[in-house]
Amino acid sequence: MIIANPDTLIPMRGKTIHQGAMFSYVSLEDRIPKNHPLRQLRLLVDAVLASMDKEFEAAYAQTGRPSVPPERLLKAMLLQILFTIRSERLLVESIDYNLLYRWFVGLAIDDPVWDHSTFSANRKRLFNEGLARVFFERVKGLADWRRLTSNEHFSVDGTLIDAWASHKSFRPKDGDGPRPPGRNPEVDFKGRSRANDTHVSTTDPEARLFKKAEGMASRLCHMSHVLMENRNGLVVDVAVTEANGRAERQAALKLLARHAKRGATVGADKGYDTADFVAGCRRLGVTPHVARKKTGSAIDGRTTRHAGYQTSLKVRKRIEEAFGWLKTVAGLRKTRLIGQAKLAGQALLCFAAYNLVRIGSLSGWWDAQHV
Numbered sequence: 001m002i003i004a005n006p007d008t009l010i011p012m013r014g015k016t017i018h019q020g021a022m023f024s025y026v027s028l029e030d031r032i033p034k035n036h037p038l039r040q041l042r043l044l045v046d047a048v049l050a051s052m053d054k055e056f057e058a059a060y061a062q063t064g065r066p067s068v069p070p071e072r073l074l075k076a077m078l079l080q081i082l083f084t085i086r087s088e089r090l091l092v093e094s095i096d097y098n099l100l101y102r103w104f105v106g107l108a109i110d111d112p113v114w115d116h117s118t119f120s121a122n123r124k125r126l127f128n129e130g131l132a133r134v135f136f137e138r139v140k141g142l143a144d145w146r147r148l149t150s151n152e153h154f155s156v157d158g159t160l161i162d163a164w165a166s167h168k169s170f171r172p173k174d175g176d177g178p179r180p181p182g183r184n185p186e187v188d189f190k191g192r193s194r195a196n197d198t199h200v201s202t203t204d205p206e207a208r209l210f211k212k213a214e215g216m217a218s219r220l221c222h223m224s225h226v227l228m229e230n231r232n233g234l235v236v237d238v239a240v241t242e243a244n245g246r247a248e249r250q251a252a253l254k255l256l257a258r259h260a261k262r263g264a265t266v267g268a269d270k271g272y273d274t275a276d277f278v279a280g281c282r283r284l285g286v287t288p289h290v291a292r293k294k295t296g297s298a299i300d301g302r303t304t305r306h307a308g309y310q311t312s313l314k315v316r317k318r319i320e321e322a323f324g325w326l327k328t329v330a331g332l333r334k335t336r337l338i339g340q341a342k343l344a345g346q347a348l349l350c351f352a353a354y355n356l357v358r359i360g361s362l363s364g365w366w367d368a369q370h371v
Contacts, residue, residue, distance in 0.1 A: 028103040038104055040365040041356060045075060048138040055134050059126060068114050068122040074135065074349075075105045077123070081330045081353045088123070089116040132345035136238065136352040143234050143359055150231035153308070154260055155267040155316035158225040158248040159323045161240075161343060162334035163207035165220045170199050170209060196244075204338045210243035222340055223247050224347050226322060227255040230267070233318045234358050235351045240344040249277040253284070260286050265308060267316030273298050289313060325354050 032039065049071045056070045076091060079101055085091045095101045096113040107113065114122075143149050194209065201207045207220040223243040229236050237255045241247040249272055256266060262285030268277075270291045278298040281288040289312035292299045303309060327333040330350040335343050360366025 028099055028109055031099055032103050036100075037360060037366045038100065040360060040363075042075075042104055044139075044142060044356060044359070045078065046071075048135060048142070049074065051138055052131075052134060055131055059131060067118055070126050070131075072105045072107070073119070073122055073126055076101075076119070077127070077349060078353055078356075079104060081350055082357070084329055084331055086331060088120050092116040092119050127345055127349075129341050129345040129348065132348040132352075136348040136355075139352045139355050139359075140234070140236060143232075143355060146359070146363075148232050148359065148362055149234050149236065150229045151259060151261050151264065153230035153265050153267075153312065153315075154236070154256065155228045155230055155312070155319045156226070156252040156255065156272070157269065157316070157319045157323070158223050158251065159326070160210065160212060160219065160221045160243055161224050161332060161347075163201065163204045163220045163222055164334070164336050164338060165201040165203035165207050167220065169201045169203040170194060170220060171202055172198060173200050206242060206340050208242045208244060210245075222335070222343055223251075224326075224343070225251040225255065226319060226351065227252070227259060228316075228319045228322060230312070230315045230318075232358065232362055233321065234355050235322055238344070238348050238351050240340045240347055242340070248272065249274060249280070252277065253280040256281065256284055256286055260284060262286070265289050265312055267312035269316070289316075322351070322354055325357075326350055330354070 059070070076095060079085065079095070080088070080091045083094075085094060092113055092115070095105060095107070099109070102109065102111075102113075140149070196208050199209070201220055204220070207222060209218050210221055210223075211218040221243050223241050225239040225241065225248065226235050227237040228234065236259055239251045239255060241251050252266075252268065252272065256264075260266065264285075265287045266281060267289045268291070270293050272288070272290045273293045275298045278288050278290070287303065287306065288299065289303065289306070289309050290299050291313055292304065326347070330353065332346065332350055335346060337343055337346055357366055
């Protein structure tokens with residue numbers, strides 16, 4: 001068998017030479033298109049992070065500066081959210097070979113990228129609900145400064161976030177004999193009564209067994225709550241609670257107390273059509289534009305005849321866009337973190353990223369097709 005010289009087979013085609021240049025004279029800055037949306041995004045993020053020096057210094061006052069600077073850590077976490085990167089291992093690998101990602105976090109083309117375990121350790125050390133809330137509030141401040149937000153008309157809703165815990169971890173609080181052998185034993189729950197009063201997850205004790213509606217499967221989960229302003233659909237506050245059937249209304253009143261001025265309105269679905277929520281809104285001086293139940297409604301005819309009632313019900317559906325983005329783009333249908341505090345930090349960062357995208361869309365520089 002005669003093997004031809006590949007260089008002679010296609011004489012009109014240039015050769016493929018597997019030899020890189022010894023030096024690169026093109027900077028990452030020159031490689032990123034001038035109109036790329038991440039350019040404007042990085043300007044906003046850098047401004048926010050520069051305002052957080054005191055918070056970063058306080059976080060590391062006892063342990064010293066970390067191996068991964070907090071500014072780069074947070075920008076890498078934003079990339080993971082914006083580009084739906086499913087794991088920190090894949091995130092670090094992507095930053096290593098993706099020039100756009102390197103540029104965004106502030107690494108030069110020949111800078112070494114952190115090992116994924118180092119990145120994860122630094123994230124656990126830095127990232128908490130307090131710092132995430134500061135970042136969220138500073139991003140919201142950017143929207144306030146641009147007069148993109150309103151404190152007059154709001155919408156509120158909650159959504160379930162699956163916990164990082166399986167049904168097998170939901171065990172009796174007083175014990176029920178020895179645990180079946182094996183790392184992941186088969187457990188038959190048929191015929192067994194399980195409830196939050198008598199059972200608890202050994203993996204995430206703050207998770208609750210809950211189902212959204214009759215006929216739906218029960219899930220170990222937490223509940224995330226969002227208050228949205230109605231002018232441009234920006235998220236103005238976030239809370240995480242246990243899922244218990246009452247938390248939506250209780251959390252909503254707390255969020256409204258922090259943000260709504262007297263005379264404001266709030267749109268909500270039928271789950272908020274209860275006497276306690278309506279009375280709570282009245283005490284705050286907020287008019288509840290809540291969708292009415294067919295029977296047993298707490299919303300009276302005076303409210304439904306209000307000129308803005310139907311508008312509130314129509315606009316409030318936009319909050320589902322935020323939840324949809326949270327679960328599809330940001331990947332937070334199920335958390336990988338344990339406990340409400342860590343999940344709250346994760347949700348705050350995700351909604352800060354959502355608000356940055358909204359600011360970009362409203363300002364005309366964010367183009368989802370470009371990313």
